[in-house]
Amino acid sequence: MLVTSEATSPRTTPEDTVDGAFAPMIQIDMEIADFLSAWPHCDYLSTYMARMVSHNRSDSVLHSTLFSSALNELLELSFRMRRLSGSLVCRVSRRDTVERVELTFPCAQEDRQLCEEAVAHSKAKEAQDRYLNSLSEDLVPSSAMMLRELAINYDAVLRIKADDGDTITLIADLPLEGLAN
Amino acid sequence: MTAFRLSPAFAAQYDDNNQEFSISGSFRPQSIDELAQSIGLLKDSLSKARGVFHLNVKRLVQMNNTAFHGFARVIVDTCRARPDLKFVVVTSSVVGWATRKFSRLSQIEPTITVEEYDSAFYPGQSFLEEGGFIPILRTQTKLTWRHERLLLPGHGMRPGVTMADICCGIGDFAVLVQKEFQPSRIVALDHSKSSLAYARRMCSEFDIHGIEYTYGDAAAMLLPDEQFDLVTCRHSLQIFDRPELILKELYRICKPGGRVYITNEKNSHCLGEPRAESIQWTYTEVAKLFEHFDMDVELGPKSRRYLAEAGFDDIRVESFMVTNLDGDPQDFADVIAAWEAVYAGEMAVQRGDSPEFIERFRQGFQDHIFAALHPKGYAGWPIWIASGRKPS
Numbered sequence: 001m002l003v004t005s006e007a008t009s010p011r012t013t014p015e016d017t018v019d020g021a022f023a024p025m026i027q028i029d030m031e032i033a034d035f036l037s038a039w040p041h042c043d044y045l046s047t048y049m050a051r052m053v054s055h056n057r058s059d060s061v062l063h064s065t066l067f068s069s070a071l072n073e074l075l076e077l078s079f080r081m082r083r084l085s086g087s088l089v090c091r092v093s094r095r096d097t098v099e100r101v102e103l104t105f106p107c108a109q110e111d112r113q114l115c116e117e118a119v120a121h122s123k124a125k126e127a128q129d130r131y132l133n134s135l136s137e138d139l140v141p142s143s144a145m146m147l148r149e150l151a152i153n154y155d156a157v158l159r160i161k162a163d164d165g166d167t168i169t170l171i172a173d174l175p176l177e178g179l180a181n
Numbered sequence: 182m183t184a185f186r187l188s189p190a191f192a193a194q195y196d197d198n199n200q201e202f203s204i205s206g207s208f209r210p211q212s213i214d215e216l217a218q219s220i221g222l223l224k225d226s227l228s229k230a231r232g233v234f235h236l237n238v239k240r241l242v243q244m245n246n247t248a249f250h251g252f253a254r255v256i257v258d259t260c261r262a263r264p265d266l267k268f269v270v271v272t273s274s275v276v277g278w279a280t281r282k283f284s285r286l287s288q289i290e291p292t293i294t295v296e297e298y299d300s301a302f303y304p305g306q307s308f309l310e311e312g313g314f315i316p317i318l319r320t321q322t323k324l325t326w327r328h329e330r331l332l333l334p335g336h337g338m339r340p341g342v343t344m345a346d347i348c349c350g351i352g353d354f355a356v357l358v359q360k361e362f363q364p365s366r367i368v369a370l371d372h373s374k375s376s377l378a379y380a381r382r383m384c385s386e387f388d389i390h391g392i393e394y395t396y397g398d399a400a401a402m403l404l405p406d407e408q409f410d411l412v413t414c415r416h417s418l419q420i421f422d423r424p425e426l427i428l429k430e431l432y433r434i435c436k437p438g439g440r441v442y443i444t445n446e447k448n449s450h451c452l453g454e455p456r457a458e459s460i461q462w463t464y465t466e467v468a469k470l471f472e473h474f475d476m477d478v479e480l481g482p483k484s485r486r487y488l489a490e491a492g493f494d495d496i497r498v499e500s501f502m503v504t505n506l507d508g509d510p511q512d513f514a515d516v517i518a519a520w521e522a523v524y525a526g527e528m529a530v531q532r533g534d535s536p537e538f539i540e541r542f543r544q545g546f547q548d549h550i551f552a553a554l555h556p557k558g559y560a561g562w563p564i565w566i567a568s569g570r571k572p573s
Contacts, residue, residue: 039211043207043209055393058381058394059377059394059395059396060368060393061370061393061395061396061397062277062396062397062403065243065276065277065403066277066278069243069277072243072245073245073246076209076246076247132285132288132289135250135253135257135285135286136253136254136257136289138250139213139254140213140247140250141246141249141250145246146246152285153278153281153282153285154278179277
């Protein structure tokens with residue numbers, strides 16, 4: 001596993017400038033097979049990254065709890081994709097009160113379509129109805145429900161970046177500083 | 182990959198007397214099957230309940246959607262099968278995500294209501310943390326700091342320590358510590374949003390960085406285990422109705438080999454000359470007044486016992502006297518005037534004391550001020566400081 005923090009990485013790269021003022025904070029690169037070797041990795045990674053990212057927020061502990069909660073759902077989603085080759089890359093950057101999580105992971109075509117559909121509907125008015133319906137009817141939460149939940153309960157703005165091959169990059173902008181206060 | 186930390190243990194329990202099902206800690210299962218035991222307990226509890234059923238999630242730090250879904254389904258299904266049963270979900274604003282998430286359930290079933298537990302943390306303390314008292318807290322810290330800065334190194338303070346100041350109030354102690362001792366990290370926690378807002382504003386105005394002010398309940402903090410070399414908690418155990426719960430948490434977040442530092446008063450030992458008798462009577466009554474509101478401002482000399490019973494060793498206790506000779510006597514007098522306003526003006530009135538009592542009660546404070554400002558007078562306010570080491 002490779003962890004790169006703001007202090008040791010360049011402030012900006014040509015790729016960073018695509019999204020303007022988002023400043024990189026921390027990035028974790030990990031073989032997907034290592035990541036999938038134990039379920040608690042989702043918990044460890046989300047807790048660790050939340051602490052690193054939140055220390056200079058106005059309420060570090062509250063922000064860390066919220067960030068860990070949201071990031072854990074994204075990591076669990078990538079864990080459930082169960083693709084055994086490739087890499088997991090989790091990158092966090094910040095602009096003002098928003099943290100951006102970019103999570104790249106291997107993903108089958110059908111799973112990718114499900115994610116794209118869920119993200120597309122996360123902004124729609126019926127997203128909350130769909131979420132509540134899933135909560136009261138489904139036996140287990142689906143990936144789509146987890147993504148909708150991020151939009152509804154954490155005000156996350158979600159999108160998917162086009163990757164080549166069989167990887168997907170989920171981007172979640174999390175305005176948690178506002179939620180935490 | 183090694184574990185970064187163990188999550189706080191998950192626990193589920195049912196209190197039959199209050200029909201309250203409590204879940205606490207952190208729970209992020211991979212499969213809903215891992216919930217079987219807790220879900221079984223919830224279903225069993227529900228089968229016995231009548232009227233109002235409480236779901237207490239105040240101490241639930243983390244719960245993933247898999248677990249949330251499992252509990253939510255049982256609650257929603259029960260609402261549909263048992264329209265006679267009402268659900269009250271009790272959340273905490275400290276946790277951040279819980280109120281929003283559980284509130285979705287009330288959008289599905291109107292018999293579910295969500296209550297955010299917040300200001301009712303510790304009834305009685307509201308007397309001491311409203312805006313008007315803030316300037317006097319700064320003066321109090323100014324008066325005690327001249328003593329504490331000399332004593333703190335004997336209780337584990339040194340440059341580079343990781344430190345938590347629990348019940349930090351307006352955060353001025355953390356600022357003084359940062360300037361004097363340069364800890365590598367300071368987390369300052371309080372449950373008064375107005376005090377924390379003041380602390381953050383002061384840091385911003387004075388361009389002070391590196392103090393992590395955080396909102397939390399000292400009796401159930403979200404801070405992880407064994408994180409700090411030094412944990413301080415000043416003038417606070419004495420105003421909690423159950424100080425042992427706070428000490429348990431201070432112990433938990435302290436590293437093995439680290440120290441917990443507490444300061445408390447014994448109000449009945451406040452003194453002054455001249456007019457000693459009147460002063461002593463009033464401060465003895467102060468102790469009784471606080472006792473009425475379940476606070477023990479006589480706790481100072483009991484610090485050793487509290488620390489020992491909480492499991493600390495190498496316990497060190499000492500005391501110092503803040504006096505009118507510590508700098509400007511007017512500072513001392515201002516503190517006493519603020520005490521009079523709160524104790525005689527608010528607390529005694531709320532207790533229902535007679536005007537005659539309040540008049541005599543006020544006189545003792547006035548005599549203490551008189552002693553403080555008298556050119557030959559002496560006025561004192563004793564503080565007990567104590568620390569204990571968490572065994573390695």
